[in-house]
Amino acid sequence: MSFKTLGLGIAIMVALTVLITGKELYDTASSPKGFYISPDDRELVALGRVLYVSHCAACHGAKLEGQPNWRERRPNGRLPAPPHDASGHTWHHPDAVLFDITRNGFVPGRTAPEGYETDMPAYAGILSDEEIVAVIAYIKSTWPPDVRTLHDEVNHNAWQRQIKAHAATP
Ligand code: HEC
Numbered sequence: 001m002s003f004k005t006l007g008l009g010i011a012i013m014v015a016l017t018v019l020i021t022g023k024e025l026y027d028t029a030s031s032p033k034g035f036y037i038s039p040d041d042r043e044l045v046a047l048g049r050v051l052y053v054s055h056c057a058a059c060h061g062a063k064l065e066g067q068p069n070w071r072e073r074r075p076n077g078r079l080p081a082p083p084h085d086a087s088g089h090t091w092h093h094p095d096a097v098l099f100d101i102t103r104n105g106f107v108p109g110r111t112a113p114e115g116y117e118t119d120m121p122a123y124a125g126i127l128s129d130e131e132i133v134a135v136i137a138y139i140k141s142t143w144p145p146d147v148r149t150l151h152d153e154v155n156h157n158a159w160q161r162q163i164k165a166h167a168a169t170p
Helices: 003-020 022-030 042-055 095-104 129-141 145-168
Strands: none
Touching: 042 129, 095 129, 095 145
């Protein structure tokens, strides 16, 4: 089976999961195996754009450019908001991790070191799981084709790691 066919199959599985319930969507998201958010779903991207403007742009920038000097910690030790465009490292993370960070903020021991302090809010209770998926779909839709291809590989590698981790469990 080619990577494309596999990707499509997984996308369909995820789409079905999305149709079932947000809870199941979240369960899928918490185990990154196969979790995929489509930047080609126009309705999803349109909704995500509106949500991005009202919930994310204040920090991450109207053009997804991030805050100035985003690599340098502030005097309080916290990092500014990084860009979500191709110049940032958002695309270095698989969809499941982007979903997790947006929904739960940085969780020590999972997406951040112990005791980590951050200005990134958690959106659980503010945005529904479907809305979080839409925002990420919008962010992904702004990436140029080469970055999207690289990001598909990031997703693919995350699924492979997950499959191997399951296989290694006795
Ligand atoms: C109050 C400011 C603020 C708002 C609003 C905000 N963020 Fe963030 N976000 C941050 C900061 C600061 C970081 C970097 C935190 C760190 O590394 O300690 C961050 C990091 C992230 C990351 C990780 C990026 C990476 O490359 O590691 C994601 C994903 C993210 N934000 C998504 C969102 C989304 C989606 C929204 C809107 C729903 C949003 N953020 C709204 C401040 C904000």
